[in-house]
Amino acid sequence: LSLITPQQKQRLQIGPRTQRQQGNTSDPFDPLSVIKPFIFSQYKPILLGWLCSLFSVLSLSQLVPKFGQLSSSIGKIDGITLRNDGLVLAGLFLAKLIATYGQHAFLWEAALNASYKIRVFVFERVLERELAFFEGGGAVSSGDVAYRITAEAADVADTVYALLNTIVPSALQLSAMASRMLVISPVLSLISAMVIPCTALAIAYLGTRLRKVSKKAKLSISALSAYLNEVLPAILFVKANNAEFCEVARFERLANADLSTLLTKRKMKAFIPQIVQIIYFGALSILCVGSMVVSSGCFDGCSMVSFITSLIFVVEPIQDVGKAYNEWKQGEPAIERLFDLTRFKSKVTEKPDAVDLDHVSGDVKFCDISFRYGENSPLVLNGLNLHIKAGETVALVGPSGGGKTTLIKMLLRLYDPLNGCILVDNQNIQNVQLESLRRHVGTIAENIGYRDIMNKIDMEKVELAAQTANADEFIGKLPKGYQTNIGPRGSSLSGGQKQRLAIARALYQDSSILILDEATSALDSRSELLVRQAVQRLMENHTVLVIAHRLETVLMAKRVFLLDDGKLQELTPSLLGSHNSSLTSTGLVI
Ligand code: ADP
Ligand code: MG
Numbered sequence: 001l002s003l004i005t006p007q008q009k010q011r012l013q014i015g016p017r018t019q020r021q022q023g024n025t026s027d028p029f030d031p032l033s034v035i036k037p038f039i040f041s042q043y044k045p046i047l048l049g050w051l052c053s054l055f056s057v058l059s060l061s062q063l064v065p066k067f068g069q070l071s072s073s074i075g076k077i078d079g080i081t082l083r084n085d086g087l088v089l090a091g092l093f094l095a096k097l098i099a100t101y102g103q104h105a106f107l108w109e110a111a112l113n114a115s116y117k118i119r120v121f122v123f124e125r126v127l128e129r130e131l132a133f134f135e136g137g138g139a140v141s142s143g144d145v146a147y148r149i150t151a152e153a154a155d156v157a158d159t160v161y162a163l164l165n166t167i168v169p170s171a172l173q174l175s176a177m178a179s180r181m182l183v184i185s186p187v188l189s190l191i192s193a194m195v196i197p198c199t200a201l202a203i204a205y206l207g208t209r210l211r212k213v214s215k216k217a218k219l220s221i222s223a224l225s226a227y228l229n230e231v232l233p234a235i236l237f238v239k240a241n242n243a244e245f246c247e248v249a250r251f252e253r254l255a256n257a258d259l260s261t262l263l264t265k266r267k268m269k270a271f272i273p274q275i276v277q278i279i280y281f282g283a284l285s286i287l288c289v290g291s292m293v294v295s296s297g298c299f300d301g302c303s304m305v306s307f308i309t310s311l312i313f314v315v316e317p318i319q320d321v322g323k324a325y326n327e328w329k330q331g332e333p334a335i336e337r338l339f340d341l342t343r344f345k346s347k348v349t350e351k352p353d354a355v356d357l358d359h360v361s362g363d364v365k366f367c368d369i370s371f372r373y374g375e376n377s378p379l380v381l382n383g384l385n386l387h388i389k390a391g392e393t394v395a396l397v398g399p400s401g402g403g404k405t406t407l408i409k410m411l412l413r414l415y416d417p418l419n420g421c422i423l424v425d426n427q428n429i430q431n432v433q434l435e436s437l438r439r440h441v442g443t444i445a446e447n448i449g450y451r452d453i454m455n456k457i458d459m460e461k462v463e464l465a466a467q468t469a470n471a472d473e474f475i476g477k478l479p480k481g482y483q484t485n486i487g488p489r490g491s492s493l494s495g496g497q498k499q500r501l502a503i504a505r506a507l508y509q510d511s512s513i514l515i516l517d518e519a520t521s522a523l524d525s526r527s528e529l530l531v532r533q534a535v536q537r538l539m540e541n542h543t544v545l546v547i548a549h550r551l552e553t554v555l556m557a558k559r560v561f562l563l564d565d566g567k568l569q570e571l572t573p574s575l576l577g578s579h580n581s582s583l584t585s586t587g588l589v590i
Contacts, residue, residue, distance in 0.1 A: 159331025
């Protein structure tokens with residue numbers, strides 16, 4: 001899926017090996033150099049588009065003098081010559097139409113392909129980011145990420161198109177028409193040229209303002225999109241709390257925020273082409289001067305018509321340059337925000353010589369683990385030690401927020417510990433390929449065949465896993481059985497069904513170490529019994545770490561540990577008995 005080569009990544013200076021820090025805004029950021037490799041990869045349609053534009057300009061430069069000749073000779077030449085000249089003119093015109101169409105079609109193809117590649121590249125890099133980026137309450141919400149990858153990548157396509165359509169085609173047309181004007185009359189050309197620098201300066205000034213306004217507009221739109229991404233998935237909660245009116249008010253506030261910014265942006269965009277039109281005023285003055293020159297006899301009517309027509313076609317590319325400048329100024333913030341997602345230095349990294357764990361018996365050792373989420377936050381784990389032997393089932397209990405899930409995140413290397421190390425089969429997980437580690441440690445998520453999405457799903461294995469996990473019965477009752485779409489995050493399933501499906505998935509995956517993080521919490525007793533049966537079957541040939549609320553689930557484990565205050569304490573059967581009442585009465589969960 002990787003669309004650009006590692007060398008290109010390196011050159012872009014946005015790979016994980018670089019020293020750039022995410023969100024370091026003082027970093028010089030050059031939007032053009034960042035998107036260049038993606039544009040260059042589209043050299044074929046670009047060259048074809050530019051070739052078409054060359055044909056278009058060639059036919060235009062034939063068309064203009066012919067038109068001048070024809071219009072000044074009406075009434076002076078015979079009908080046949082007039083008809084023939086007319087036909088040539090029509091042919092040239094048609095050629096220009098076709099060539100211009102080809103130019104736009106090819107250049108759009110290049111721009112959209114480049115933006116598609118940028119999109120995939122950014123998404124790939126976003127998924128490579130460590131968990132802290134997504135759950136740290138960091139600077140970028142997932143709604144914002146979604147907005148950048150959808151809407152802003154589309155803006156980039158517009159920008160790339162505008163650039164491609166300006167660089168060569170406009171320059172060609174401009175130089176062809178301007179040189180024609182110069183040949184016809186250097187004096188008149190000079191007069192017309194005088195207006196151009198003034199308009200260019202005005203456009204440049206407005207472009208800088210436009211960039212700022214565009215950036216502001218993007219921020220407010222993405223805030224709106226982030227808000228929607230947050231509130232729509234929580235619709236059940238909103239309705240149950242009668243909070244619709246609050247949400248409408250919040251939405252109105254956010255939607256209103258970008259109203260004035262958007263209007264300013266639109267006004268500016270409408271104004272810039274008008275400035276270019278000033279050049280037409282120049283044309284008018286030339287017409288006056290020109291008619292004097294014609295009447296004084298040093299200039300004929302034919303040249304005059306050619307000159308004015310050329311002038312009109314000179315304004316067109318200048319206008320395009322103005323528009324492209326507009327687009328670029330709007331595109332810059334989009335490119336910056338999009339590529340900002342890819343500029344990071346991961347804390348969880350894979351060593352170049354990391355090993356692929358082929359087979360794992362399931363021996364897990366936590367040695368002296370300490371961890372905190374932020375630099376100034378308190379220690380969640382504080383010198384924790386735990387040895388789980390292969391095939392053993394261990395339960396972990398403790399107060400909510402005690403760090404049980406955090407410990408699992410350490411084992412999966414979603415975060416690295418501050419101190420200490422974790423060994424799987426006596427191999428430090430820091431020296432193991434991430435993919436290989438996460439393959440051997442199964443956690444509960446998604447549906448049974450999830451990881452096999454790209455490959456072929458083995459239905460027999462799926463059904464066997466579902467039977468072992470006590471999930472086959474309810475799957476059989478679903479409208480389309482194993483082919484049923486269970487909605488995002490299994491929203492159409494009950495808690496117990498989701499848990500059993502997740503256990504089935506862990507089984508399907510052949511992970512030797514299985515983690516059940518509160519798998520039986522919030523289940524009714526029948527569902528819990530079914531889940532517990534499934535877990536019991538798992539225990540026969542897996543290393544299992546159960547994090548549990550319920551006493552029944554905990555009692556299935558050989559050893560039970562209490563995680564509190566960042567430290568572990570083993571609860572022996574007698575301790576467990578004596579702790580039982582105190583644990584529940586102090587609000588600790590078992
Ligand atoms: P448990 O699973 O035992 O209920 P957790 O491991 O989820 O507890 O959380 C332990 C502590 O770490 C809690 O105080 C929680 O607020 C904090 N915490 C969890 N995840 C994050 C995070 N991504 N960023 C900052 N703090 C976190
Ligand atoms: Mg937890």
